[in-house]
Amino acid sequence: xxxxxxxxxxxxxxxxxxxxxxxxxxxxxxxxxxxxxxxxxxxxxxxxxxxxxxxxxxxxxxxxxxxxxxxxxxxxxxxxxxxxxxxxxxxxxxxxxxxxxxxxxxxxxxxxxxxxxxxxxxxxxxxxxxxxxxxxxxxxxxxxxxxxxxxxxxxxxxxxxxxxxxxxxxxxxxxxxxxxxxxxxxxxxxxxxxxxxxxxx
Numbered sequence: 001x002x003x004x005x006x007x008x009x010x011x012x013x014x015x016x017x018x019x020x021x022x023x024x025x026x027x028x029x030x031x032x033x034x035x036x037x038x039x040x041x042x043x044x045x046x047x048x049x050x051x052x053x054x055x056x057x058x059x060x061x062x063x064x065x066x067x068x069x070x071x072x073x074x075x076x077x078x079x080x081x082x083x084x085x086x087x088x089x090x091x092x093x094x095x096x097x098x099x100x101x102x103x104x105x106x107x108x109x110x111x112x113x114x115x116x117x118x119x120x121x122x123x124x125x126x127x128x129x130x131x132x133x134x135x136x137x138x139x140x141x142x143x144x145x146x147x148x149x150x151x152x153x154x155x156x157x158x159x160x161x162x163x164x165x166x167x168x169x170x171x172x173x174x175x176x177x178x179x180x181x182x183x184x185x186x187x188x189x190x191x192x193x194x195x196x197x198x199x200x201x
C-alpha cells in the first residue's frame with residue numbers, strides 16, 4: 001500500500017473490508033471512484049451515509065427497513081399466520097421472486113455456528129417466540145448447509161416446546177435448493193419447488 005498516496009491507500013483499505021473484494025478489486029474500485037465525476041463520488045458517499053442513518057431492523061421480524069414495522073409485517077394483504085424464517089434479509093428477495101409466498105418473515109441474522117462463537121443467544125429469535133401464539137405455520141427456510149440444517153433442527157425443537165398448548169405446523173423447505181449453497185443465489189424455479197415441497201419437522 002506504500003506506493004499509493006495516503007488517501008488512496010486508506011480507501012483501498014476500507015474497500016478490502018467488503019465481502020468478496022480482494023486487494024486488486026479494491027484498487028480498481030478506488031481508481032474508478034477517483035476518475036468519476038465529483039457528483040458521482042458525492043452521490044456514493046451520500047448513499048452510504050443515508051444507509052447507515054436511515055435503515056433499522058423491523059421490531060417484528062428483524063428485516064432491514066426504513067419504516068417500522070416493515071412493508072411485509074404491515075401489509076394487510078399478507079397472511080400473518082404464516083412466518084417464513086430466513087438466515088439473512090437477502091434471502092427474502094429470493095423467496096419474493098417466486099410470487100408464490102404471501103406470508104410474512106422472520107430474519108435470524110445468522111445461523112448456529114459453535115466454532116465461530118454463534119449460539120442461540122446471538123440469533124434474533126426473541127420476537128419470534130413472543131408471537132408464536134398468533135402463528136399457524138412456521139416455514140424454516142435456512143440454507144441447506146451444515147449450519148443451516150443444525151439451526152433448523154434446533155429451532156424446530158424450540159418452537160414445538162414453545163407452542164405445546166397451541167397447534168403449530170413447522171415445515172422445512174424442500175431440497176430444491178442445492179446442498180451447500182446459499183439460498184439467496186437460488187433461481188425462481190428452484191426456489192418455487194423448494195417452497196412447494198416443504199416438509200413437516
